[in-house]
Amino acid sequence: MRASQAVDLVLQRTERVRSLVRVDEVSTIEEAVEFWQSKTSRSVTVEDGREIVSNVTGFFQLLDQWDRSANQERVLAKSNYDWRKTA
Secondary structure: OOHHHHHHHHHHHHHHHHHHHOOOHHHHHHHHHHHHHOOOOOOOOHHHHHHHHHHHHHHHHHHHHHHHHHHHHHHHHHHOOOHHHHO
């Protein structure tokens, strides 16, 4: 597999992940409030729910960014490998 093909696969995977997280923001916030309200005795506001969704989304975006960066580094390392040395 050429380096450009590997990078294309990584980009396609990233787009699939992004398409999965595009959901109705209001219902997502409401679900977060409902879920976390059942876990605590204190009142969970809509603003708390928005912040929770934002933090969790940011966390997974960061993990995705790290994964893409690591994959690109592996692709570059393979594409720069001198195969003549092993022959």
